[in-house]
Amino acid sequence: MTEVSAFLLDLDGTLVDSEPIHRRGYEAYFAHRGWDVPDLTIFTGRRAEDVFATEPGPWSGLDPATVLAEVLRHVPDEAAEAVPGARDLIQSAAAAGVRLAIVTSAGPAWVERSLVESLGLSLTSVDVVVTARDVVDGKPHPAGFALACERLGVDPALAVAAEDSPAGVRAALGAGVRRVHGVATTHDADRLREAGAVDVHDDLRPLLGLLGG
Structure with missing residues (x-):
């Protein structure tokens, strides 16, 4: 070595x-919007704003920072x-x-x-x-x-x-x-x-x- x-x-x-905490937040947000839940592994390791800006999905055309802020409101407040x-x-x-x-x-x-x-x-x-x-x-x-x-x-x-x-x-x-x-x-x-x-x-x-x- x-x-x-x-x-x-x-x-x-x-x-x-x-990741389980974040997954619950994304699932709750997508349910709130009435969207199908995508393969959430596209978010792992990456900045969520980058994903919303570059990956196709029901969020296409929306402001990435605004979408992220909405997602974060659904993420459980726990460590x-x-x-x-x-x-x-x-x-x-x-x-x-x-x-x-x-x-x-x-x-x-x-x-x-x-x-x-x-x-x-x-x-x-x-x-x-x-x-x-x-x-x-x-x-x-x-x-x-x-x-x-x-x-x-x-x-x-x-x-x-x-x-x-x-x-x-x-x-x-x-x-x-x-x-x-x-x-x-x-x-x-x-x-x-x-x-x-x-x-x-x-x-x-x-x-x-x-x-x-």
């Missing part, structure tokens, strides 16, 4: 098992369960002196709520947070991961990323991260490997072994 310069971790579906190994990985990385960033398609408020309520940590537990607001282009574009590496001052080729979606895997690879691990909370292992994941796990506990010791 070569040196790990940093961990670059997605949030939803990787650190916290939030997500932590993915096993998430808290330990963040704390163990800090103890080992390994830099850590969260790279997410969510907004800052959800990042803080997930760290505090789901993981029992604080924003100061991670070195860098890159959210949907920090980049022009969301996943699968590599901008978020590239910005995280720039802010951390690390070589992406020596970093390890963890993602639960094909879009996220492709984004990390596009930024020059060579070791992208899939977390099969949302998509099956085959889809994550097809996207380029070097390995796929059920949760984050196997990544603790990359720290050594």
Whole structure:
């Protein structure tokens, strides 16, 4: 195992098992509008506004930001369960002196709520947070991961990323991260490997072994 310069971790579906909460929100919103529920996996790993702007659906022609705001009003107001190994990985990385960033398609408020309520940590537990607001282009574009590496001052080729979606895997690879691990909370292992994941796990506990010791 070569040196790990940093961990670059997605949030939803990787650190916290939030996809069931978001799914309930989307289903409630579509029911409210009288629309058929689409394949909701088109949203995983991506900014919802990007999906509403580029993917065909009953929302076509509507303002993406307005649609997202309506969806969010239907999302249950509750914190997500932590993915096993998430808290330990963040704390163990800090103890080992390994830099850590969260790279997410969510907004800052959800990042803080997930760290505090789901993981029992604080924003100061991670070195860098890159959210949907920090980049022009969301996943699968590599901008978020590239910005995280720039802010951390690390070589992406020596970093390890963890993602639960094909879009996220492709984004990390596009930024020059060579070791992208899939977390099969949302998509099956085959889809994550097809996207380029070097390995796929059920949760984050196997990544603790990359720290050594």
